[in-house]
Amino acid sequence: xxxxxxxxxxxxxxxxxxxxxxxxxxxxxxxxxxxxxxxxxxxxxxxxxxxxxxxxxxxxxxxxxxxxxxxxxxxxxxxxxxxxxxxxxxxxxxxxxxxxxxxxxxxxxxxxxxxxxxxxxxxxxxxxxxxxxxxxxxxxxxxxxxxxxxxxxxxxxxxxxxxxxxxxxxxxxxxxxxxxxxxxxxxxxxxxxxxxxxxxxxxxxxxxxxxxxxxxxxxxxxxxxxxxxxxxxxxxxxxxxxxxxxxxxxxxxxxxxxxxxxxxxxxxxxxxxxxxxxxxxxxxxxxxxxxxxxxxxxxxxxxxxxxxxxxxxxxxxxxxxxxxxxxxxxxxxxxxxxxxxxxxxxxxxxxxxxxxxxxxxxxxxxxxxxxxxxxxxxxxxxxxxxxxxxxxxxxxxxxxxxxxxxxxxxxxxxxxxxxxxxxxxxxxxxxxxxxxxxxxxxxxxxxxxxxxxxxxxxxxxxxxxxxxxxxxxxxxxxxxxxxxxxxxxxxxxxxxxxxxxxxxxxxxxxxxxxxxxxxxxxxxxxxxxxxxxxxxxxxxxxxxxxxxxxxxxxxxxxxxxxxxxxxxxxxxxxxxxxxx
Amino acid sequence: xxxxxxxxxxxxxxxxxxxxxxxxxxxxxxxxxxxxxxxxxxxxxxxxxxxxxxxxxxxxxxxxxxxxxxxxxxxxxxxxxxxxxxxxxxxxxxxxxxxxxxxxxxxxxxxxxxxxxxxxxxxxxxxxxxxxxxxxxxxxxxxxxxxxxxxxxxxxxxxxxxxxxxxxxxxxxxxxxx
Numbered sequence: 001x002x003x004x005x006x007x008x009x010x011x012x013x014x015x016x017x018x019x020x021x022x023x024x025x026x027x028x029x030x031x032x033x034x035x036x037x038x039x040x041x042x043x044x045x046x047x048x049x050x051x052x053x054x055x056x057x058x059x060x061x062x063x064x065x066x067x068x069x070x071x072x073x074x075x076x077x078x079x080x081x082x083x084x085x086x087x088x089x090x091x092x093x094x095x096x097x098x099x100x101x102x103x104x105x106x107x108x109x110x111x112x113x114x115x116x117x118x119x120x121x122x123x124x125x126x127x128x129x130x131x132x133x134x135x136x137x138x139x140x141x142x143x144x145x146x147x148x149x150x151x152x153x154x155x156x157x158x159x160x161x162x163x164x165x166x167x168x169x170x171x172x173x174x175x176x177x178x179x180x181x182x183x184x185x186x187x188x189x190x191x192x193x194x195x196x197x198x199x200x201x202x203x204x205x206x207x208x209x210x211x212x213x214x215x216x217x218x219x220x221x222x223x224x225x226x227x228x229x230x231x232x233x234x235x236x237x238x239x240x241x242x243x244x245x246x247x248x249x250x251x252x253x254x255x256x257x258x259x260x261x262x263x264x265x266x267x268x269x270x271x272x273x274x275x276x277x278x279x280x281x282x283x284x285x286x287x288x289x290x291x292x293x294x295x296x297x298x299x300x301x302x303x304x305x306x307x308x309x310x311x312x313x314x315x316x317x318x319x320x321x322x323x324x325x326x327x328x329x330x331x332x333x334x335x336x337x338x339x340x341x342x343x344x345x346x347x348x349x350x351x352x353x354x355x356x357x358x359x360x361x362x363x364x365x366x367x368x369x370x371x372x373x374x375x376x377x378x379x380x381x382x383x384x385x386x387x388x389x390x391x392x393x394x395x396x397x398x399x400x401x402x403x404x405x406x407x408x409x410x411x412x413x414x415x416x417x418x419x420x421x422x423x424x425x426x427x428x429x430x431x432x433x434x435x436x437x438x439x440x441x442x443x444x445x446x447x448x449x450x451x452x453x454x455x456x457x458x459x460x461x462x463x464x465x466x467x468x469x470x471x472x473x474x475x476x477x478x479x480x481x482x483x484x485x486x487x488x489x490x491x492x493x494x495x496x497x498x499x500x501x502x503x504x505x506x507x508x509x510x511x512x513x514x515x516x517x518x519x520x521x522x523x524x525x526x527x528x529x530x531x532x533x534x535x536x537x538x539x540x541x542x543x544x545x546x547x548x549x550x551x552x553x554x555x556x557x558x559x560x561x562x563x564x565x566x567x568x569x570x571x572x573x574x575x576x577x578x579x580x
Numbered sequence: 581x582x583x584x585x586x587x588x589x590x591x592x593x594x595x596x597x598x599x600x601x602x603x604x605x606x607x608x609x610x611x612x613x614x615x616x617x618x619x620x621x622x623x624x625x626x627x628x629x630x631x632x633x634x635x636x637x638x639x640x641x642x643x644x645x646x647x648x649x650x651x652x653x654x655x656x657x658x659x660x661x662x663x664x665x666x667x668x669x670x671x672x673x674x675x676x677x678x679x680x681x682x683x684x685x686x687x688x689x690x691x692x693x694x695x696x697x698x699x700x701x702x703x704x705x706x707x708x709x710x711x712x713x714x715x716x717x718x719x720x721x722x723x724x725x726x727x728x729x730x731x732x733x734x735x736x737x738x739x740x741x742x743x744x745x746x747x748x749x750x751x752x753x754x755x756x757x758x
Contacts, residue, residue: 032583076742110583147739151700153716154741194590197582236700236715263582273581275598277590302713303631303720310629311616319609326605331598335582387616388625394711395702395737462709464702464737469745472735476656476677477748479706479733546596555601559608566612570619576708578624578689578725 017112018188024114027425028524030268038108038115038181039426042101044125045174046422047514049097052089052132053412054507059086061500064451068493069470069486076468080145083466085136087148091250091407092167093132098415099205099257100124100174105426106202106260107181112190116180120173127170134163147466149243152223152234161224168216168246175206175213197274197281198267201260204284208291209253215245215295237304244295251403252291254411255325256284258369261414262332265366268421269357269529272339275331275548283331286324290316300390310387322382329374329558334551336367341547343531349550360528365417365441372449373410377402379562380456389569392576397463397492401456408499409448416506417441423510424525429517434528437509444502450495454488461485624725627712634719636697639672646670647680655681660752663690670694671749673701673714675741678734678749686753689725702738705751711737729755 017024023036059082065073066082074082108115115121137159138144144156182203185191195203219242225231263280266272274280296313299305316322340352357363380402384393393399420437423429431437461482463470470489472479520526594602620626634642646669650661659680663669665688672679673696684690694703696716703712703720708728714720736747 076745080739080742080744145742151738154699154739191585193585193588196584197586235717237718240715267582271581276592276594277586278592279594279598279602299713301627301711303629303715303718305629307620307626307628310627311620315613315616318613322612323602323605323609326609327602330601330605334598382612386612388619388623388627391625391627391711392709394713395704396709396711460709462704462706464704464735466739467735467737467745472745472748475746475748476658477733477750479735479748482707546598548597552597552601559604562608570615573625574623576625576710577705577727579710580626580628580630580723 017114017190018184019114028520028522029425032109033112034426035108035114037118037121038104041115041118041121041125042105042422042426045097045101045104046419046426048125048129048132049094049101050507050510052093052097053503055136056086056089056094057500057503057507059083059089060496060503064493064496064500066468067470067489068496069489071493072469077142077145079468080147080466081139081142084145084147085139088135088139088164089132090412091148092164093128095250095254095407095411095415096167096171097128099209099253100128100171101422102257102261102415102418103174103178103202103206104181105422106199106264107178107185110196110199111181111185113181113185113188116177116184120177120180124170124173124177127166127173129170131163131166131168131170134159134166136163138163149247150223151243152226152236152239155227158224158227161220161227165217165220165224168213168220172210172213175209178202178206197277198260198264200281201256201263201284204288205253205256205260207288208249208256212246212249212253215242215249219243219246237302240302241295241299241305244298248294248297249291251407252287252294252321254407256287258373258411258414259284259328259332261418262328262366262370263335265362265414265417265421266332266336266339269360269363269366270336270339270343272335275334275338275546279327280331283324283327286320290321290324293317294321297385297390300385300387301394307387314385314387314390319382322378325374325378329370329378330551330555332370333554334548337548337551349553352550357529357531359438360420361437361441362417362420362528364438365413365420365445368441368445369410369414369417372405372413372445374558375561376405376449376452377410378406379558379565381406382562383566383569386566386569389573391579392569392573393459395465396459397455397465398459400465401452401454401459404448404455405452409445409452413441413445413448416444419506419510420528421525423513423517424520427514427517428519428521429513430520430526431509431513432517433509433512436505440502440505440509442502443505444499447495447497447499447502451492451499452495454490454492454495458485458488458492461488463489625710630721630723632719632721633717634695636695636716639670639693639695639719640697642693643670643672643679651680652683655750658750665689667691668693671703672697673703673736673747674698676736676743676747678703678736678747681750681752683752683754684724684726686726686729686755689723692722692724693719694722695719699740700738701736701740701747704735704737706733706735708732713738726751726753729753
């Protein structure tokens with residue numbers, strides 16, 4: 001067992017659930033109630049998610065091997081086609097399916113409630129699958145080489161837009177089902193007081209998801225009508241601002257879901273609890289309030305939108321959403337530090353960290369996700385989203401360099417980490433090859449970090465994103481990039497291959513566990529980590545919630561890196577031509 | 581526990597290290613926010629988004645008039661046009677070229693009008709790495725002052741179909757005043 005029952009930190013739940021007879025089981029490991037109906041859909045969505053991850057992953061390795069100039073694998077049509085495929089399968093189909101699984105899981109299990117509606121869950125699931133299959137066929141048939149953003153007036157096959165609309169509607173049904181579950185849990189009094197923090201975070205994600213999906217519909221429906229000839233055209237500027245209401249806001253859904261998963265794994269692996277419920281919840285609230293202006297990040301060098309609009313919106317109204325992430329970036333490791341110190345691991349600044357359950361891939365995946373997201377994704381995100389600095393970043397490889405350490409090194413890695421609990425607890429199957437499981441988050445995390453560093457710095461040399469040939473061979477005016485850019489593209493290629501290895505290893509391990517793993521039904525989950533008995537005896541005051549010197553040092557290093565990179569970019573900007 | 585309902589009295593003001601960190605983070609957020617309006621007024625590099633509605637046909641006509649009256653040479657079959665210092669210049673983005681080649685003078689200021697007659701394009705000036713979005717139907721006006729001389733490339737960094745990676749152009753900047 002994990003440390004949770006060993007420590008007895010999970011108190012018995014007092015209120016009765018609202019489950020139908022026989023439709024609930026108590027988890028042998030955690031004692032949490034698992035709704036049978038909900039668990040079925042958690043499994044379906046998780047399996048679908050992994051299938052789309054596989055499709056996107058095959059795309060990923062092909063793309064990495066194409067943009068690595070020494071390999072340059074695909075031809076131009078297939079490069080742009082696979083790029084379209086990769087973006088949609090990863091950013092939409094894999095992530096959304098996993099998020100619906102998370103919503104169903106936390107909504108029912110943590111609130112001790114049944115799922116609101118099985119019929120709605122079926123409808124949502126089938127729409128999401130059908131839509132995704134339609135989109136993938138439209139792409140692979142070569143009729144929709146428009147990349148994920150499908151910027152008008154680039155024209156895709158009508159099925160492409162229709163498929164995305166179906167996925168969005170299906171996902172919306174899943175979100176509605178989650179809200180329905182919140183409603184019946186409250187109505188039936190399945191829990192006392194306020195909802196747990198993880199449910200609160202998931203609710204924030206769900207609220208943002210509704211706004212996101214409505215933007216998606218607002219952009220995609222006119223594009224669809226235009227593609228079938230029912231509309232004359234769609235204004236490109238309007239389309240960009242509306243599409244990015246989907247495109248960037250969905251990333252805030254991912255951030256919310258990821259942070260919730262961080263708190264969840266922190267509790268499951270070391271029994272951590274939030275330092276202050278008020279602070280954590282307040283930070284989620286800031287996400288909801290200020291994230292809806294994020295589409296500005298993609299329009300910072302656009303015509304037709306003014307500087308004041310750009311400055312206010314790109315900063316999420318004075319960086320209040322960035323503040324929220326910086327708060328989580330402190331409270332998440334701090335809650336781990338407090339929990340570990342409370343167990344007696346309090347030697348020096350980082351004794352709590354070295355003694356953490358690193359043999360548990362859920363923990364190592366979560367902590368790597370936290371570090372990669374914070375140092376990589378967070379810092380680059382704010383810098384690239386600074387209105388004027390964006391002049392040196394727009395549409396260069398700096399942009400995908402940024403989001404591969406947010407949504408891949410951050411969100412995807414956190415979801416992978418959660419799987420190391422999800423499969424044993426919900427599928428009730430044990431992972432085989434536990435050494436490989438322990439290595440997997442590291443392979444993936446290190447690979448994606450190298451990949452993003454290479455990408456980001458190649459972008460700093462000016463290398464464009466979504467571009468087949470950095471040599472421009474055959475172009476009217478020969479041009480190219482500094483040799484440093486080629487070194488960085490090589491690093492990107494190598495990192496991409498390592499990350500893809502970690503990704504395929506993950507899929508292989510999940511498939512092996514789900515289909516061939518040893519059943520742990522009736523016995524409970526085999527622990528990932530046996531806690532070594534605390535180095536020292538716990539003393540009064542060890543659980544002092546404010547004694548987090550290690551975390552203060554870590555966040556101090558973070559802030560210093562942030563400040564240096566931020567001002568370095570202003571310096572670089574001041575060296576280019578004057579422009580207004 | 582993050583997975584259980586909090587105690588009734590969970591609402592409390594932050595304290596200790598957490599409070600310190602929130603304070604530091606807020607100050608940093610404010611610094612970053614103020615930096616942008618500051619740079620708008622005192623910095624030399626801004627994207628103001630100045631733009632005017634224009635039909636592709638009308639913009640094409642303006643580009644052609646500009647090229648006819650300002651042509652100073654030709655390179656690889658592409659006309660070179662030199663706008664008057666302080667004057668307007670026109671640059672057309674289309675699949676898959678930047679038309680024409682512009683010849684500018686270092687230290688002079690120009691209003692460069694850029695638009696597309698087909699798809700969206702990305703104006704990416706290399707090796708300076710300055711990037712602006714170009715949309716059909718919008719005349720994007722960049723008021724530019726070159727601060728260095730030499731031969732600069734324009735590449736397209738917004739996907740515009742199968743020949744996207746072949747779409748390059750040139751801006752030539754001469755050292756002395758005319």
